[in-house]
Amino acid sequence: MKKIFAANWKLNKSPLEATKFIQDFMKLAANGVFNQSDVLIFPSAFSMDAVSKACAGTKIQFGPQNIFSEKSGAFTGENSAEVAVQLGAQFFLVGHSERRQLFSEVDALLNQKVKLLQSLKVIPVFCIGETLDQRDAELTETVCFSQIEKGLAGIDTTQRLIVAYEPVWAIGTGKVATRDQVAEIHQKIFDKLTSMGFQNFQLLYGGSVKPENAKELLQVPHVHGFLIGGASLDPNTFYKICQS
Ligand code: PEP
Numbered sequence: 001m002k003k004i005f006a007a008n009w010k011l012n013k014s015p016l017e018a019t020k021f022i023q024d025f026m027k028l029a030a031n032g033v034f035n036q037s038d039v040l041i042f043p044s045a046f047s048m049d050a051v052s053k054a055c056a057g058t059k060i061q062f063g064p065q066n067i068f069s070e071k072s073g074a075f076t077g078e079n080s081a082e083v084a085v086q087l088g089a090q091f092f093l094v095g096h097s098e099r100r101q102l103f104s105e106v107d108a109l110l111n112q113k114v115k116l117l118q119s120l121k122v123i124p125v126f127c128i129g130e131t132l133d134q135r136d137a138e139l140t141e142t143v144c145f146s147q148i149e150k151g152l153a154g155i156d157t158t159q160r161l162i163v164a165y166e167p168v169w170a171i172g173t174g175k176v177a178t179r180d181q182v183a184e185i186h187q188k189i190f191d192k193l194t195s196m197g198f199q200n201f202q203l204l205y206g207g208s209v210k211p212e213n214a215k216e217l218l219q220v221p222h223v224h225g226f227l228i229g230g231a232s233l234d235p236n237t238f239y240k241i242c243q244s
Pocket residue numbers: 008166170171172173174206207208209227228229230231
């Protein structure tokens with residue numbers, strides 16, 4: 001199974017910068033990377049059309065960082081999953097911790113988003129993870145399981161799903177979960193999803209992944225790839241991670 005390397009650009013990169021990144025990445029990729037890696041890019045909404053055009057004819061796949069839970073209608077300011085699919089998006093971030101924390105997205109809304117994506121036959125990348133306070137209170141498993149149970153309630157367990165475990169305290173902080181911490185929770189998440197009947201899923205780790213720590217973390221059982229923020233903004237650095 002190929003490893004997945006997903007770039008979350010957050011609110012960075014204009015259409016021109018996004019196009020240049022993809023051109024530069026593809027020059028590096030001429031040395032080979034797609035045989036063993038699936039490369040995904042999550043640009044900000046206004047740069048997705050440029051990413052769609054720049055990715056045409058390449059093996060890079062892409063999708064939005066967020067969509068609304070309805071396809072269309074009177075929802076001023078929101079973005080449509082259906083339109084993203086028309087632009088070629090196949091993978092969709094849902095419930096990134098910044099959406100949960102800064103934009104008050106709750107489990108029930110995220111559940112609707114996942115269901116909408118399944119109805120469009122595209123792949124949700126569903127994000128979960130605990131805060132530092134929750135980890136210190138030994139609530140990591142409780143929080144992650146609750147996010148899974150509520151966010152993935154009633155969805156089709158046969159359709160492909162990606163779950164990204166991202167401890168909130170490791171996102172953008174330079175603090176990386178240790179190999180043992182990742183191994184423990186990934187095993188639990190794997191068992192949980194299996195017990196819920198999911199048959200076709202991959203698990204990503206996210207939180208300050210860099211070329212220096214990527215190799216070690218990729219060897220952890222049930223780590224099928226990474227969701228990468230800061231280190232995905234530079235094509236050389238992102239390429240190094242994709243080569244791990
Ligand atoms: C992220 O935003 O999903 C993320 C993991 O960020 P960073 O790699 O910068 O910690």
